[in-house]
Amino acid sequence: MAYVGNLICQDCGLTFTARWGSFAHADEYRCENDHVLHVEPDSGEVVAVEGGSVGGRTLADFFGRCPLCDTELACGRMPSCPVCRGRDHEVLLAGTLD
Numbered sequence: 774m775a776y777v778g779n780l781i782c783q784d785c786g787l788t789f790t791a792r793w794g795s796f797a798h799a800d801e802y803r804c805e806n807d808h809v810l811h812v813e814p815d816s817g818e819v820v821a822v823e824g825g826s827v828g829g830r831t832l833a834d835f836f837g838r839c840p841l842c843d844t845e846l847a848c849g850r851m852p853s854c855p856v857c858r859g860r861d862h863e864v865l866l867a868g869t870l871d
Contacts, residue, residue: 775801776864780852784859791852802832803850804839810846 775794782789795801799811799820810832811820817831822840830840837846851860 779865780854780862781865782854782857782859783861783863785854785857787854787856788865789855793852800848802846802848803852804842804846805844806839806842807853808839808841810835810839 775792775796777790777792779788779790781787793801793803796811798813800814802810802812804810808823810822812818812832813820817833819827819830819832819835821827827840832846835846838844839846851862853860854862
């Protein structure tokens, strides 16, 4: 499920709005630089990178690395704080997206 809400950075105190999580039929993978890949969980096919199409590539084709910056991809990684880049946040949900 995808979420949208305010996050309060536990490192610097900034409150910012972000979207994160998986959508129906696509898991979210986020790299260390916050590029987002959406992956079809059964086939491993990458549906989109930063909202753009990748043309039939699978997650295995990228060897667990972001195709945009070559940093490690992880599922379930929270967005980083735009000021200090921390990922330890208090979550204030505004809602869910389908």
